[in-house]
Amino acid sequence: MSEHEELEASVAAWVLGAVDTDEAELMRVHIDACAICREAAVRLRRAAGALPLAADDVAPPARLRERVLTAAAASRGSLATSAPRRNEPRRPVRMTPRATTRARLPIYAAAAAILLALVVGAVAGDLIGRDSVRPPTSTVARFAVVGNQELAGARATVIDLKSDGVVLVDFNGLPALRSGKVYEVWLITSDGRADPAAVFVPDSNGSKVVLVNRSLEGYSLMAVTREAGPAGSDAPTEQPQMSGTIT
Amino acid sequence: MEGLADPDLAAALVAGSQDALAELYDRYAPLAYGVALRVLGDPARAEDAVQEAFLKIWNGASTFDARRGSLRTWLLTAVRNRSIDYLRGRAAHERQEQELVPELVEAGARSDPWRQVSLSLERTAVREALTSIPAEQRQAVELAFFGGYTHREIADMTRVPLSTVKGRMRLALEKLSSYLQGRGLVDV
Ligand SMILES: [Zn+2]
Numbered sequence: 027m028s029e030h031e032e033l034e035a036s037v038a039a040w041v042l043g044a045v046d047t048d049e050a051e052l053m054r055v056h057i058d059a060c061a062i063c064r065e066a067a068v069r070l071r072r073a074a075g076a077l078p079l080a081a082d083d084v085a086p087p088a089r090l091r092e093r094v095l096t097a098a099a100a101s102r103g104s105l106a107t108s109a110p111r112r113n114e115p116r117r118p119v120r121m122t123p124r125a126t127t128r129a130r131l132p133i134y135a136a137a138a139a140i141l142l143a144l145v146v147g148a149v150a151g152d153l154i155g156r157d158s159v160r161p162p163t164s165t166v167a168r169f170a171v172v173g174n175q176e177l178a179g180a181r182a183t184v185i186d187l188k189s190d191g192v193v194l195v196d197f198n199g200l201p202a203l204r205s206g207k208v209y210e211v212w213l214i215t216s217d218g219r220a221d222p223a224a225v226f227v228p229d230s231n232g233s234k235v236v237l238v239n240r241s242l243e244g245y246s247l248m249a250v251t252r253e254a255g256p257a258g259s260d261a262p263t264e265q266p267q268m269s270g271t272i273t
Numbered sequence: 274m275e276g277l278a279d280p281d282l283a284a285a286l287v288a289g290s291q292d293a294l295a296e297l298y299d300r301y302a303p304l305a306y307g308v309a310l311r312v313l314g315d316p317a318r319a320e321d322a323v324q325e326a327f328l329k330i331w332n333g334a335s336t337f338d339a340r341r342g343s344l345r346t347w348l349l350t351a352v353r354n355r356s357i358d359y360l361r362g363r364a365a366h367e368r369q370e371q372e373l374v375p376e377l378v379e380a381g382a383r384s385d386p387w388r389q390v391s392l393s394l395e396r397t398a399v400r401e402a403l404t405s406i407p408a409e410q411r412q413a414v415e416l417a418f419f420g421g422y423t424h425r426e427i428a429d430m431t432r433v434p435l436s437t438v439k440g441r442m443r444l445a446l447e448k449l450s451s452y453l454q455g456r457g458l459v460d461v
Contacts, residue, residue, distance in 0.1 A: 035436065038443035039424040043357070044417035046425065070443075073450035075342060076458075077418050078308045078349035079396040080403055086306035090320050091298055097324060098294050098331045166321045185321065187328070 030060055037063055041070045092235045093185070093194055100192045100237050171248050171270030177201065180268055186242055193238040200232040208255035211236060212262055214247040225258035242272050279344045286334035294331055301345055305352045312356035312419050322359055326351035357421035395458050402452035410445035413438050
């Protein structure tokens with residue numbers, strides 16, 4: 027069988043992103059050189075590009091808009107002011123999956139099972155024992171920061187967009203501050219040094235998306251205190267009212 | 274910003290306009306989130322995938338070429354690919370296969386009212402096409418596109434030969450393609 031005969035049958039699968047890595051590379055090289063397969067790939071890609079429309083619209087949580095706009099402003103800023111960071115070596119890949127992502131694995135499996143049940147019906151059972159989910163090496167890490175004492179109802183989700191060099195902290199349920207006070211975010215090393223990371227005042231709903239413009243590498247905790255505004259303090263003046271372990 | 278066609282919106286994105294990004298978000302966020310949620314089934318991860326896709330467009334807007342496809346298609350393809358990466362537990366840089374940037378020329382160059390009409394026509398056409406094809410063809414395409422499975426995995430789980438799965442994918446996409454062409458929704 028010629029290479030063309032062998033690969034032409036996989037053009038649709040390739041366009042759907044459904045061929046193995048090695049085969050994808052073979053296909054890419056072949057399609058560059060083969061007019062017949064290229065023509066088919068272009069035509070089928072147009073069709074595949076419309077497939078997302080088979081999904082239903084779902085209104086995202088209102089705060090996602092703020093997250094996107096805040097992260098965009100920050101990532102463009104980092105490109106403009108510190109372009110060389112792109113050339114820095116990538117952070118070492120951690121050898122153990124993070125706790126949060128590991129905890130999510132069953133959710134993936136459940137989601138996959140639901141999807142399968144929807145589209146496959148009778149053969150859904152085949153998937154459950156499938157063990158091809160590799161350890162996550164996501165470029166996004168999430169962890170929670172939770173309040174205690176007077177901030178017991180407060181909570182934040184930290185979203186570390188490693189590939190964009192941006193960390194967002196999405197706060198909810200923060201009590202209003204006394205006049206002249208601000209919330210201050212701290213990054214704390216394992217030997218207890220606290221570096222100031224951000225200062226903010228929440229909106230009237232007790233919410234805020236805060237940008238932390240530095241890497242979390244080398245820190246083990248994120249914490250929040252109330253400090254004198256508008257600039258905050260150089261070192262915390264009270265026990266942390268919120269804290270979370272950096273994962 | 275509201276009435277801007279894709280190339281102008283892309284130019285505004287390149288220039289760093291937050292308003293342009295907000296406009297892109299307002300146009301397509303429900304679509305994008307719907308795709309991510311369908312793939313991942315997990316709201317938190319779906320939000321992350323949508324956010325990463327918008328950042329990808331924002332940081333890559335200078336490479337936008339309206340002849341190669343609309344901003345919408347680029348965005349939704351990025352959402353789908355990131356969602357699948359999460360599902361399979363792989364980082365974006367491990368993605369070896371080509372990005373599914375289709376050369377789909379449709380609403381991009383047209384005015385705002387047409388974009389809405391075109392989107393709804395195209396959505397109707399995609400759904401009609403998918404319901405009109407045999408169930409096993411639809412299943413093969415959906416498992417690949419929304420489930421992130423390879424043709425080999427699909428062959429295993431549906432217990433049919435690999436060549437049959439490849440054939441089903443091909444037939445399904447050919448039919449979808451002619452369905453869209455027949456309604457004037459893609460340029461030939
Ligand atoms: Zn060929």
